[in-house]
Amino acid sequence: xxxxxxxxxxxxxxxxxxxxxxxxxxxxxxxxxxxxxxxxxxxxxxxxxxxxxxxxxxxxxxxxxxxxxxxxxxxxxxxxxxxxxxxxxxxxxxxxxxxxxxxxxxxxxxxxxxxxxxxxxxxxxxxxxxxxxxxxxxxxxxxxxxxxxxxxxxxxxxxxxxxxxxxxxxxxxxxxxxxxxxxxxxxxxxxxxxxxxxxxxxxxxxxxxxxxxxxxxxxxxxxxxxxxxxxxxxxxxxxxxxxxxxxxxxxxxxxxxxxxxxxxxxxxxxxxxxxxxxxxxxxxxxxxxxxxxxxxxxxxxxxxxxxxxxxxxxxxxxxxxxxxxxxxxxxxxxxxxxxxx
Amino acid sequence: xxxxxxxxxxxxxxxxxxxxxxxxxxxxxxxxxxxxxxxxxxxxxxxxxxxxxxxxxxxxxxxxxxxxxxxxxxxxxxxxxxxxxxxxxxxxxxxxxxxxxxxxxxxxxxxxxxxxxxxxxxxxxxxxxxxxxxxxxxxxxxxxxxxxxxxxxxxxxxxxxxxxxxxxxxxxxxxxxxxxxxxxxxxxxxxxxxxxxxxxxxxxxxxxxxxxxxxxxxxxxxxxxxxxxxxxxxxxxxxxxxxxxxxxxxxxxxxxxxxxxxxxxxxxxxxxxxxxxxxxxxxxxxxxxxxxxxxxxxxxxxxxxxxxxxxxxxxxxxxxxxxxxxxxxxxxxxxxxxxxxxxxxxxxxxxxxxxxxxxxxxxxxxxxxxxxxxxxxxxxxxxxxxxxxxxxxxxxxxxxxxxx
Numbered sequence: 001x002x003x004x005x006x007x008x009x010x011x012x013x014x015x016x017x018x019x020x021x022x023x024x025x026x027x028x029x030x031x032x033x034x035x036x037x038x039x040x041x042x043x044x045x046x047x048x049x050x051x052x053x054x055x056x057x058x059x060x061x062x063x064x065x066x067x068x069x070x071x072x073x074x075x076x077x078x079x080x081x082x083x084x085x086x087x088x089x090x091x092x093x094x095x096x097x098x099x100x101x102x103x104x105x106x107x108x109x110x111x112x113x114x115x116x117x118x119x120x121x122x123x124x125x126x127x128x129x130x131x132x133x134x135x136x137x138x139x140x141x142x143x144x145x146x147x148x149x150x151x152x153x154x155x156x157x158x159x160x161x162x163x164x165x166x167x168x169x170x171x172x173x174x175x176x177x178x179x180x181x182x183x184x185x186x187x188x189x190x191x192x193x194x195x196x197x198x199x200x201x202x203x204x205x206x207x208x209x210x211x212x213x214x215x216x217x218x219x220x221x222x223x224x225x226x227x228x229x230x231x232x233x234x235x236x237x238x239x240x241x242x243x244x245x246x247x248x249x250x251x252x253x254x255x256x257x258x259x260x261x262x263x264x265x266x267x268x269x270x271x272x273x274x275x276x277x278x279x280x281x282x283x284x285x286x287x288x289x290x291x292x293x294x295x296x297x298x299x300x301x302x303x304x305x306x307x308x309x310x311x312x313x314x315x316x317x318x319x320x321x322x323x324x325x326x327x328x329x330x331x332x333x334x335x336x337x338x339x340x341x
Numbered sequence: 342x343x344x345x346x347x348x349x350x351x352x353x354x355x356x357x358x359x360x361x362x363x364x365x366x367x368x369x370x371x372x373x374x375x376x377x378x379x380x381x382x383x384x385x386x387x388x389x390x391x392x393x394x395x396x397x398x399x400x401x402x403x404x405x406x407x408x409x410x411x412x413x414x415x416x417x418x419x420x421x422x423x424x425x426x427x428x429x430x431x432x433x434x435x436x437x438x439x440x441x442x443x444x445x446x447x448x449x450x451x452x453x454x455x456x457x458x459x460x461x462x463x464x465x466x467x468x469x470x471x472x473x474x475x476x477x478x479x480x481x482x483x484x485x486x487x488x489x490x491x492x493x494x495x496x497x498x499x500x501x502x503x504x505x506x507x508x509x510x511x512x513x514x515x516x517x518x519x520x521x522x523x524x525x526x527x528x529x530x531x532x533x534x535x536x537x538x539x540x541x542x543x544x545x546x547x548x549x550x551x552x553x554x555x556x557x558x559x560x561x562x563x564x565x566x567x568x569x570x571x572x573x574x575x576x577x578x579x580x581x582x583x584x585x586x587x588x589x590x591x592x593x594x595x596x597x598x599x600x601x602x603x604x605x606x607x608x609x610x611x612x613x614x615x616x617x618x619x620x621x622x623x624x625x626x627x628x629x630x631x632x633x634x635x636x637x638x639x640x641x642x643x644x645x646x647x648x649x650x651x652x653x654x655x656x657x658x659x660x661x662x663x664x665x666x667x668x669x670x671x672x673x674x675x676x677x678x679x680x681x682x683x684x685x686x687x688x689x690x691x692x693x694x695x696x697x698x699x700x701x702x703x704x705x706x707x708x709x710x711x712x713x714x715x716x717x718x719x720x721x722x723x724x725x726x727x728x729x730x731x732x733x734x735x736x737x738x739x740x741x742x743x744x745x
Contacts, residue, residue: 049439057431147567154568158522158560170455186466188435260433263458266568270430305432308421309440315429 014328022321031313039310040318043303050302052189056260057272058298059193060085060252064276065283065290066201067248071124072280073208074241075221080127080142081273083149084120084246088253089261089268090153091119093161093172096179096257105178113196113254120250121243123149128242132235138242146269153266161264171265181259190259198291200248205287207244217241249273275301278326297322383413383448383648386441387420388434388460390453391563391592396623397616398562398592398634402452402475404617405636408669413644419444425455427565434459435466442470448647450475450492450640453562454526464489471647475636476526478729480656487654492639494673495660497533497728499632500588501703502676503613504537505693506629507586509686510611514542514551517579519572520558520590523743527590529731531556534588535738536703541693555584556740562592573599580610586629589615600627604681611681621679628679630690638662638673658725663698704728709736 019037026033044054064081071078078084092112099108127145130136156172163173181190208214219227220234220241228234253268261268275297283289304318387406391399399422410418421437423429434456438449449467451460452475461479464472464486472489479485507516516538520527535554542552557579560569572595579587580603589596589612600612601624614620614631621628639659646652662672676694678687706717710733717723733742 047443053436053439150568170458174458188433265426267426267430270426272431301431305429305436306440309419309444315432 014332015325018321018324018328021324022317025320026313026317029313029317031311036307036311036313036317039306040300040303040321042299043306043310044299045303049187052184052187054298054302055189055194057302058294059197059259060256060272061276061279061298062194062197062291062294063200063248063252063255064273065279065294066197066204066287067245068276068280069283069287069290070204070208070217070241070248071245072284073214073221074217074238075224076128076131076238076242076245077139078124078127078142078242078245079139079277080124080145081245081249081276082269082271083142083146083273084123084249085253085256085269085273086146086149086153087123088116088120088250089257089264090149090156090253091115091250092254092257093156093264096175097161099176099179101176101178108179109181109192109258112258113251116250116252116254116257117247118250120246120248120253122246123250124242124246125239128239132238149269150266153264153268157264157266171261171263174263175258179258180262181255188260193255193259196251196255200251201287201291204244204248208287213237213240249276275322278322281326282329382415382417382445383644384417384419384445385448385450385644385647386438386444386446387418388424388437388441388449388451388453388456389420389422390425390455391423392428393420393422395563395592395617396594396620397614399452401617401634402450402636405634405640406450408637409640409644413641416644419446424453427568435463438463438467442467447471448473448644450643452476454524461485461489471652473643478656480654481726481729485654490652490654491656492643493658494634494639495658496530496632496634496674497704498661498697499634499674499676500530500533500590501537501540501697502690502694503588503615503630503632504534504539505541506676506678506682506686506690507534507588507611507613508538508540508542508547508552509545509689510629510682511542511586512609513583513585514547515553515582515584516555516586516588517582517584518554518556518588518590518740519575519579519596520556520740521562521592522560523558523741525730525732527558528734528742529728530590531738531740532731532735533703534590535735536708537693539737540703541689544693545689552737553584554738555579555582556734556738558741559591564593564595572596576600576612577603580608585609586611586613588613592616594620594623597621597624597628597631600624603627613679618675618677621677625680627681629682630676630678632674632676635669635673635675637669638671641670661698666694710734711736711738711742 023033026036044050068078092115095111095115096108123145127138127141130141131138161172181192183190216232217237219232220237224234256268279293279297282293300318300321304315307313307315389399389402393403394400406418410416419441424437441449448471450473454476457477460472460474468488473492476493477491479489480491518531518534520531538554557575559572559575564572572591576587576596576599587596594614596612597614600610603610604627611627611629613629616633618633620631659673661674662668666672667675702722704723706721707719708717710716734740
């Protein structure tokens, strides 16, 4: 009992430190600290429309975080997640552009999601290939490919796919109404996105924790060299884990297109992949906690939109708080001498 | 085995963290649920693409709204600024509008071309709220629901005056224009500046062949590092390439800031900023003047109309009050002369403004497009629609007519 208490103490203190630093920042900005935390931690849950917006942020965040726990399990720091999400959106849009009035919509939805997943997986595999055969760190390769993906989206939005007459940062011409995923009345919630996110969560959880494949992936993550000596096909497992992560991100990108933006916007990923990285850093390869931490981050991010209106505070404080939590917990882990699992 | 212990321990700690977080969340929820009391106020909401202190487009809206708020008793402004993918990723116009309406807004004014789709969706979702999209065309294209109108100023006049001021003061006749992204509106305004410059260059007896008018588009309304060209660099490149006047068409004040610096360094270069009445303050010594939007008259009318129930769906174009283009209460488009404009040129500029007021229309043929095709035949006058949907730059201008 006592040892358990000691073990629990560090992250709780870390959380407290993060909240305290944020509070100090808010004080320095001359804000009402309690009210600000109220909005930040609870604002997203006050009305059906806000809850639905929060869930629509949670869905892609969860997908990215779930994907990243897979690549983390394999010991890969997949910073290319944003790019994988972006090309997922691009591929989805490519598929959707074939739509004509009267075509079976369901075919286009499923096709868009599959195209997104495929393209995301390919984008992630490029990074894995560069790492395996050219010895390029997956961190730098991933970041590089993020820029390439953004460039591709920008090129398409302002070039071949631009709306008639007016190329616009707000994206390509909106999709035909029929292609918009249906929403619950009075909200922007499309149930498909969160449901697919949860399905992927369960699948990845089973794969990582309860299959021989998952065991081998985790073995690669602990030590690629040792796992090879034990007869694990390390290269293959690493590639598969990266591809699975890319597919999750690509799915998120595709869902953003048919469920949220209804057109290709350059900023499909919009920092959700990076937020997913923060979630994954917190939970490491432990899939069980992904949903709760992602939920928490979605609440903070979504609630922060109200800050400028309610309290004249810049909404970027939510990012500060998230970053501080992750930093504090990593520092706490380091002090305790834990290695990244 | 050790690994397992660690992860078991971690998961227990995580559980506690999560419980702590959730309890925080729920207590916060309880604190949040008290609704604001209803009152007699008329609340109007503003959705801005840039920050309220951008010294340009967004500040012009914000300051005008503030002014109107102080003049109309009981009116109250609520706003969200920086609604753009760089500052607020994941935030859609519809979401922001929901928040403004939650604050009691009965009139929502969205103020960026890029808010077109979002404004339309928000208007459909809130049929009981009046929406006005500043610089959209949904009313013309028939896409607008009944509660959505459009509003824009005839900045063509402001830009003609800007172009004229540039041509009057330029020693070399080498004028540059820094534009945002390429679309109908931005082409229309760049073309207007060119027409003003050409007219006044010829009036002062300059060699028509010596007038150079170069347009560079940065890619968006303001600098987004890594996405747009850096406007600071673009402006300095203009000066390096021999331009002595830069006219700005973007939302932010890089042109006047850089021209001010170059002046301080001893170069005889000037700039004409854009959008915001006080924009010259960022580089007084180099400022020829600024064409600006004054949203006070149109906002005042809007609020009174919506309040009084007399608002009609319209595609509203407002212009200068030619009796005094700088009258706060009546003139929607103004031109504030800068300190760098010489007294002689100021007089000439006033004469040009008087000509415009007297009916001079620079959109009169013969005018060719940049590719040499005819836009207006000799003596033909362009319609509003022809000007609004401007497909190209004009003959004599350098730069891209369409984005790559």
